Amino acid sequence: MLSSLVVLTPGMAVYLKGEEYMKMVIAVVKPEKLTDVKQALVDADVGKMTVSSVIGCGSQGGYAESYRGVITEVNLLDKVRFEIAVNDEFVQPTIDAIIKGARTGAIGDGKIFVLPLEQCIRVRTGETGGKAIG
Numbered sequence: 001m002l003s004s005l006v007v008l009t010p011g012m013a014v015y016l017k018g019e020e021y022m023k024m025v026i027a028v029v030k031p032e033k034l035t036d037v038k039q040a041l042v043d044a045d046v047g048k049m050t051v052s053s054v055i056g057c058g059s060q061g062g063y064a065e066s067y068r069g070v071i072t073e074v075n076l077l078d079k080v081r082f083e084i085a086v087n088d089e090f091v092q093p094t095i096d097a098i099i100k101g102a103r104t105g106a107i108g109d110g111k112i113f114v115l116p117l118e119q120c121i122r123v124r125t126g127e128t129g130g131k132a133i134g
């Protein structure tokens, strides 16, 4: 269903209608940065989030560690995953906050994904879109 229309005029986009003002920001960061990222988000007025424990690997494909003299390849490392649904104007502040909370400068600091978000519904009231998200 076409729920919005974007009109492109020279140099600008005009959003006429619809609820594509929303994005899902997903971040996978080091578990020890959970508290720092959460605090940075709250400081940026982004107070709603879902956090889960996950395992994953990035470019390095994990690492090798020695346990009782045996070198074991650890392919999937413990990470935490944030899911944060926001209106468009909060995308950049959310990204900035995640980076502020998670960056050490070392490999494995994490990755941020930004996805278009089709809809959001508050179960209690039935509100949708930007109203429900905020």
Ligand SMILES: Nc1ncnc2c1ncn2[C@@H]1O[C@H](COP(=O)(O)OP(=O)(O)OP(=O)(O)O)[C@@H](O)[C@H]1O
Residues within 6 Å of the ligand: 028, 029, 055, 056, 057, 058, 059, 060, 077, 079, 106, 107, 108, 109, 110, 111
């Ligand atoms: N392309 C990807 N698809 C899905 N998950 C990814 C992807 N890249 C990274 N991740 C997830 O993000 C976590 C952190 O990634 P990581 O920071 O190691 O990325 P990287 O590309 O290897 O960068 P760096 O070189 O800084 O380590 C991974 O453990 C994995 O869970």
Ligand SMILES: [Mg+2]
Residues within 6 Å of the ligand: 057, 058, 059, 060, 061, 107, 108, 109
């Ligand atoms: Mg990596």
